[in-house]
Amino acid sequence: MKNVVIIACLLFGAFLVAVLCGADQAFAGRVGISAVFFFTALGHFAKPEEMMHMLPAGVPQRRLVILVSGILELVLATAVLISACFRSAGLAICAFLVLATPLNIYSAIHRVQFGGHSSGPWYLAIRLPLQVLLFVWTYWFTLR
Helix, strand or coil: CCCHHHHHHHHHHHHHHHHCCCCCHHHHHHHHHHHHHHHHHHHHHHHHHHHHHHCCCCCCCCHHHHHHHHHHHHHHHHHHCCCHHHHHHHHHHHHHHHHHHHHHHHEEECCCCCCCHHHCCHHHHHHHHHHHHHHHHHHHHCHH
């Protein structure tokens, strides 16, 4: 549950700081999603064993999948800040969020001991709206 609060604080906090520092709202929105993706990428490297349980056991090379997806999150967190590629990065972030949603559902149903999923299916009442918020935020500030 605390990860949801951290993600929301990063999203809105980074946006607010960027605006207060003189950034236009579009760039500030990208700063917000970048902060979220930098944070979530950290979990891939700091706790890969825990994150591996978010993937069904039949997925081959689960540790490699976790590490590669962490690298992808870092690349996207950086790319969304670069004016030449923020639209492509935004599209990729939206796709990533859609693809990650079934893993969050799987993790909550199986009460994976990582990122609040251990609370069970009720966690989805918080996590799924957060996924939607991140998707809409990314779309709004990168693709519209």
